[in-house]
Amino acid sequence: MVTIYDVADRAGVSAATVSRVFNGIKVTPERAAAVHRAAAELGFVPNRNARRLRTSSSEIIAMLIPDIENPFFTAMARGVEDVARSAGYSVMLGNTDEEAEREQDYLRVAVSDPVAGIILVPASPQSQLDLAVERGVPLVCVDRRAPGRAADSVVADNVSGGALATRLLVEQGHRRIACISGPVGVDTADERVDGWAKEYLTRNGEPPAAELLVRSSFTVSGGASAARQLMSLPHPPEAILAASNKLATGVIRELSEAGLLPPQIGVASLGGLPLVLLPPEVIQVHLPARELGTTATEMLLERIRGLATPPRETVVPIDSATQQPSDLERV
Amino acid sequence: MVTIYDVADRAGVSAATVSRVFNGIKVTPERAAAVHRAAAELGFVPNRNARRLRTSSSEIIAMLIPDIENPFFTAMARGVEDVARSAGYSVMLGNTDEEAEREQDYLRVAVSDPVAGIILVPASPQSQLDLAVERGVPLVCVDRRAPGRAADSVVADNVSGGALATRLLVEQGHRRIACISGPVGVDTADERVDGWAKEYLTRNGEPPAAELLVRSSFTVSGGASAARQLMSLPHPPEAILAASNKLATGVIRELSEAGLLPPQIGVASLGGLPLVLLPPEVIQVHLPARELGTTATEMLLERIRGLATPPRETVVPIDSATQQPSDLERV
DNA sequence: CTGTTAGCGCGTTCAA
C-alpha cells in the first residue's frame, strides 16, 4: 500500500507536507507540484481509515429503511443521497425489514463505525436509539417520529394528507368513505386516520361509523383482505382511502378481481402507485418522499456540524401544489 | 470515548485481553466475565476504524447501481444485502445515475476507504475499473459484463430471455413480432435483441425486417416513443417485445392511450411489472434480479477470502422454471 | 493463557 511516506520520499519532502497538500493547507507551489506528481506516479490513494482514526470523524452517513424495495423509501433514499453527496458524504444503506432487531444490529454497526450521522426510519415506536444518543452520534428520524422524542424528526403532514385524499373522494361524489390504514400506534397510520376522520366529519356532518375503519399492516395482502372485509359489509362503502401505496395496491388488486374498479367505486391512495396502468379515476396523493430525505439530511448535516439545540421536529407539507406525479413514481 | 484501555483498567486485565474477549479468542471465563461487565458498565463500543486500520480489512461492501428507484436494481440490492449481512458485512449503496463520472467518484471513495469489496453495475461499457483493480480491491460486475473483462462478472442469460419472450409471443399466435431494446453497445440490450432475432428466425424461417427493431434508451419515455414509431409503420407488428421493465411500461402506456391492448396486440416484457391491472395476456419474463445479487456477492466473498483465479463469468439462467412472479415484483 | 510492545497510516502539535 502506498502511503504518504512513499510519496514524501519520492517528492523529496516530509510526510507532513504531503498530508498538508492533500488537506489544502498552504505549501509552496513547487513542493505541492512535486507531491502531486509523485502521488500520481505511485498511484497514491489516501487511506480514509487512518484519517478517520486520527480525526475521529467520518464522511459516511448511515441510512436505515424498512424496505429497500418500496418506491417510497427508495425515493427518500434518493433525496438523502443527493444532499449527502453534494456535501461530501457517502451513504450506507441498511434494510431493517421493519424488524427492531435488525435495526438494532445496524445501529450497533453504525455507532461502532462510527459514522458521521444516522438517518433512520424507525422500525417500531419502541425502537431503541440509546446506542446512538449515548455515544453522541447525530441521528435524525424520518417519516416516523423519533421514539421518545430523543432525536430530530422529519415527518410528512399526514393528517393533511389523509384529509386531502378524503376531500378528493368527496369531490368525486362519494360520501360513505372507508379508510384502511396501518397498525395502531404507528404515527403515520394514526395521523392519516385522523385526517380522514376529520374531513369525513366536516363533509358529512357526522363522524364515520366504526365499521368504516380497518387497521392492518402496511402490506399488499393487508390491503387486499381489508378491502374484502369492507366490501362484504351489509352496507359497503362507496369509496376506500388506502393509507399507503402498498395498501392501495392490495385494495386495487382485490377490487379488480371482484370486477369492481373506479369509477364504479372510489379509490384513493396515500402515496404514488408504481402501477403501469391505472384507471384515471384512482386518486393518488403524492407523498413528498424525496423531500423528506433531503430535509432530514440537511437537518443531520446541521447536527454533524455541531448544532446542539434540543430535538426538533419538521413537518413537510402535503398539499395540492405538490401533487405532481414524479416520473419516477410512475415507473 | 471509551477504549479497551478503560475497560481493561476497570476489569483489572490488560488491553490485549479485552481485545481477545471481543474477538472470540480463548480467555479464562472469570476474566471474560469481568471484561464483559466492565464493558457494559462503561458503555464500551469497539472502534471499527482502529480495528480496520490495524488489520487493514473492512466489513463493508460497496454496491454501485445506476438507479436506486428501479425495482430491478433494488431487488438486486436486496440479494446483495442478504448474503453480505449473513457473512457479517454491511453494504454501502451508491447511485451512479448511469453516469461514468459519478461512478468514478464512488469508486475513488470505495478504494480509499478501503472497502472489503465492490459490486458494480457498470454505468457504461467504458467504465474505468483501474482504480479498484490496481489497488487489489475485489470487484464483481453484475448485470453487465466487466468492461475489459478486468473482473468477475455475473450476468443473466439475456439471449435466452429474449428468445423465451419471443417464443411465448409466438405461442400466443403472433408472427410479426417487433423488438424494442436499449442502446447499441450495452450488453443486456444487445443480447436480448440477439435472442429475439434468433427465435424469430427459427419460428418464421426468415430474419426479422430491420423496421421491426427499435433501439432506444432504457426509459419509460423511450419505450413509449418506440411503440408509437412501430405502430405507425405501414405494416405494424402484431406484437412487441420490450427488453426491460421501463420500456414495457412505456409501451403499455402508449398502446393503452391508443386503445390497443392485449389480447388485441401481443406485448412481452423482459423484467417483472407491477401487474395488478394488466391484461393477463401481457407476457412477463422475470429476470433473476435477486439471484444476480446473491450470486455476485458469493463470488465477491470468495475473492475477499483470497481466491486469485483469472476473471470468471457466471451466467444466471432465465428459464420457464424461474418464472414465478415474486410478491415483491407485484407491489 | 496472559501482558508487553510495536505499529497500522495519518493529522497535528511543537520547534526550528
Added chain:
DNA sequence: TTGAACGCGCTAACAG
C-alpha cells in the same frame, strides 16, 4: 513554511 515526533484505538507478535 517545514519536519520530527507523537498518538488516535486497536490487534498481532512475542515472551512469559
